[in-house]
Amino acid sequence: MTGVTQVTETLRQVLEEEANTLAKETGFIQRERTFSGADFAQTLIFGWLAEPAISLDGLTQVAGRREIEITASGLHQRFTQAAAEFLQRLLERLTQVRLAAEAAPVALLKRFSAVIVEDSSRIHLPDALAQVWQGCGGRQGTSRATLKLFVRWNVLSGELQGPLLTDGRQADAKSPFKEQEVPAGGLYLGDQGFFEQGRLREWHQRQAGQRRYYLMRLPMGTGLYTRGGHRLLLPGLLPQQEGAVLELGVLVGRQARVPTRLILQRVPEEGGEQRRARLREEARDRGREPSKEALYLAGWLIVVTNVPRRLLSLAEVLVVLTVRWQIEVLFRLW
Numbered sequence: 001m002t003g004v005t006q007v008t009e010t011l012r013q014v015l016e017e018e019a020n021t022l023a024k025e026t027g028f029i030q031r032e033r034t035f036s037g038a039d040f041a042q043t044l045i046f047g048w049l050a051e052p053a054i055s056l057d058g059l060t061q062v063a064g065r066r067e068i069e070i071t072a073s074g075l076h077q078r079f080t081q082a083a084a085e086f087l088q089r090l091l092e093r094l095t096q097v098r099l100a101a102e103a104a105p106v107a108l109l110k111r112f113s114a115v116i117v118e119d120s121s122r123i124h125l126p127d128a129l130a131q132v133w134q135g136c137g138g139r140q141g142t143s144r145a146t147l148k149l150f151v152r153w154n155v156l157s158g159e160l161q162g163p164l165l166t167d168g169r170q171a172d173a174k175s176p177f178k179e180q181e182v183p184a185g186g187l188y189l190g191d192q193g194f195f196e197q198g199r200l201r202e203w204h205q206r207q208a209g210q211r212r213y214y215l216m217r218l219p220m221g222t223g224l225y226t227r228g229g230h231r232l233l234l235p236g237l238l239p240q241q242e243g244a245v246l247e248l249g250v251l252v253g254r255q256a257r258v259p260t261r262l263i264l265q266r267v268p269e270e271g272g273e274q275r276r277a278r279l280r281e282e283a284r285d286r287g288r289e290p291s292k293e294a295l296y297l298a299g300w301l302i303v304v305t306n307v308p309r310r311l312l313s314l315a316e317v318l319v320v321l322t323v324r325w326q327i328e329v330l331f332r333l334w
Contacts, residue, residue, distance in 0.1 A: 011094075014093055015038060015041060015045070019041045019090055020036050020038050022093065023037020023040070024037070026082055026085045027082045028078075028085070028086040035063075035068055035078075043075075044059065047059045056072035060075055084132075088165070106323070108312070108316055108320055109187075111311055112156065112186055113186045114154050114182070115154065116153070116182060116187070116189065117152070117153045117327045119191060119327045121331045122148050126145060127143070127145055130145040133145050133168060134146070135168040147166075147167075148165070149165060151330065164177070172191070172193030173195070184212060187213045188215070192218065194216065195219050197258060200253075201253075203306065204306050211306065213305070213311075214306060215304075215307060215320060216304060223253055224251070226250065227249075235296075243266060244266050245263065245314065247264075247314050248264075250262045261309075261317075263304070263305070267301055272298050303317075303321060
């Protein structure tokens with residue numbers, strides 16, 4: 001784990017020396033001034049950390065702590081395209097500094113070489129920024145400008161990667177982390193947006209004598225088959241009693257036919273309603289309405305995994321699945 005002293009020195013170097021270099025490279029600072037790139041970055045970072053809705057006058061007071069005299073009007077004039085490019089480059093540089101979080105002590109996770117959780121989150125922006133960060137909007141009531149953040153977190157080692165920034169319309173399945181390999185013997189935890197049959201088939205093949213494992217929510221409409229080739233209809237398989245769990249061995253995908261464990265659990269009604277509310281909100285962001293089938297299936301946890309039972313029992317799968325929500329906590333913190 002990275003020590004506090006090392007972290008402090010790294011951040012000091014990035015936010016002081018490297019910030020000034022990046023400010024010149026992006027054209028934000030074109031000649032030596034009393035107000036440097038480091039001054040601008042730290043004024044905004046520490047100002048917004050202290051008070052997210054801080055005024056320009058408040059930010060000038062933050063700048064004053066660095067013995068920088070600047071008016072609110074003078075600060076406002078520095079909010080330019082070059083400033084945006086400078087801050088994005090600075091964020092990219094900071095994300096290259098891999099600061100290890102506390103490693104997970106859960107014994108179940110130590111059965112794998114890595115436990116990688118991946119997720120994304122959207123930030124809606126003013127429509128004026130649609131040419132910079134394209135959203136899914138265009139319809140009334142939807143955002144035309146959206147920023148998307150992708151994050152990968154190895155909860156076993158504590159290593160955090162991201163956020164990497166993309167247009168809001170970028171599909172999870174085309175994550176900028178997609179080309180990064182899951183290590184042999186590692187476990188990948190992702191939401192249904194990251195589900196891709198080709199990846200599942202690839203991960204199921206052995207690498208260095210080991211498989212790469214996954215535990216993911218099953219997207220609606222994915223074909224499920226018996227080993228004899230018969231199509232399985234999901235509604236007829238769902239357990240109806242609250243808390244009841246069912247596990248089946250199935251093949252996923254009409255073409256891929258990936259062997260996997262299908263796990264179905266009836267969630268409490270309150271949990272189902274929370275999922276339906278989230279579905280409606282996400283659909284509203286895209287100017288759509290969720291389907292009746294999606295709202296119905298929200299009452300169940302539906303996941304697939306290629307982790308063998310000798311490595312994780314049914315009960316242990318459900319425990320490991322809860323690890324994925326740690327990244328939701330991270331997004332809320334941010």
